[in-house]
Amino acid sequence: MILYPAIDLRAGKAVRLEQGDFSRETIYSDDPVKIALDFADAGAQWIHVVDLDGARDGTGINRTQIKAMASAVSCSLQVGGGVRTRADVVELIESGANRVVIGTVAVETPDLVIELAQSYPNQIAVGLDARGSDVAVRGWIKGSGVDLVELTTRYDNTDVAALIVTEIGRDGMMMGPDVKQLGKVLAATSIPVIASGGVGSLDDVRALGKLRFGDRSLNGVIAGRAIYEKRFSVAEAIKECSI
Numbered sequence: 001m002i003l004y005p006a007i008d009l010r011a012g013k014a015v016r017l018e019q020g021d022f023s024r025e026t027i028y029s030d031d032p033v034k035i036a037l038d039f040a041d042a043g044a045q046w047i048h049v050v051d052l053d054g055a056r057d058g059t060g061i062n063r064t065q066i067k068a069m070a071s072a073v074s075c076s077l078q079v080g081g082g083v084r085t086r087a088d089v090v091e092l093i094e095s096g097a098n099r100v101v102i103g104t105v106a107v108e109t110p111d112l113v114i115e116l117a118q119s120y121p122n123q124i125a126v127g128l129d130a131r132g133s134d135v136a137v138r139g140w141i142k143g144s145g146v147d148l149v150e151l152t153t154r155y156d157n158t159d160v161a162a163l164i165v166t167e168i169g170r171d172g173m174m175m176g177p178d179v180k181q182l183g184k185v186l187a188a189t190s191i192p193v194i195a196s197g198g199v200g201s202l203d204d205v206r207a208l209g210k211l212r213f214g215d216r217s218l219n220g221v222i223a224g225r226a227i228y229e230k231r232f233s234v235a236e237a238i239k240e241c242s243i
Contacts (some may be wrong), residue, residue, distance in 0.1 A: 001209050004048040004078060004232050005039045005193065006224035007032050009062040011053065016225045020129075020136075020170040022056065028228045033068050034219060040073040042234035045152070046098075047077050048164075048196075048222045050138040054082020055103070056138070059105040063095060070096020073231065080127050080164075089116055101164055103127035107144045110154050125162040125194075126155055130181075131169060148181070152189045161214035162219060163189060166196040172225050174200025177208055184220065186211065192219035199223045202232050205240045 007014050010025065018024040029035050039047050049068040049069065059082065070077050079092050080101025092100050099122070106113045106126040117124040129136050130148045137144050152163060165185050167178040177198040185193055191207045195218050196209050208221050223237060 002220035003241045004046045004220050004222040005044050005227055006048045006222050008050045008052055011067055016172050020168050023220045032065055033072050036069040036073050039234055040075045043238050044075050049079045051081030058082050067095040099123050099125050101125045101127045107135055107137050107146055112159045122161045126160050127164045129166045149184055151187045152185050156189050162192045162194050164194045170198030174226050176204050186213040186216050194220040196222035200226045202240050205237050
């Protein structure tokens with residue numbers, strides 16, 4: 001299992017939201033590039049970057065920071081937030097993103113995502129952000145009425161590199177991941193699954209590492225607030241992920 005330490009960008013700063021609520025924001029740094037360097041120095045193979053302004057408004061005001069991070073670190077970047085078009089995907093890849101996460105469009109226009117995954121092998125992930133079983137769109141502001149597990153199966157037998165499953169109600173709350181729901185997703189798809197939302201301790205990381213369906217396990221776990229709040233370090237979590 002791979003650890004993906006997270007950097008969420010809003011107005012060029014590294015922040016965390018509680019349950020995706022833009023009014024419940026904590027600013028952790030005005031230098032996200034330094035945070036990325038610290039994560040890489042601690043041994044991270046990947047960093048998960050979310051452009052919150054892009055996710056909510058479709059703006060690209062954080063693209064300069066994303067490009068600077070990609071230039072600064074030797075590890076890989078997984079970037080999402082506001083990716084609505086092929087041009088957005090191309091711009092992020094040209095800016096140095098190793099993998100681009102598509103959320104809203106993956107719900108509303110799945111055929112475009114499948115086409116992009118064919119065009120950019122191993123570089124397109126689908127972000128499945130859910131409240132309960134309902135997948136949310138537009139920066140988590142709206143429900144889609146689409147069932148999480150049902151949408152998961154839509155992308156089987158495609159070139160999608162990974163599914164990133166976030167339980168919005170747990171995101172930024174450090175209350176533990178929704179292991180039951182993640183197990184349902186593992187059971188429904190053959191695509192690598194990355195868990196996000198609720199990780200607050202090394203015990204949570206261990207629990208995710210033990211999750212199985214047949215011979216399948218989680219590909220990765222995203223952690224953000226718990227790292228910033230020093231519940232555990234990147235190095236400690238990487239060690240747990242490798243057990």
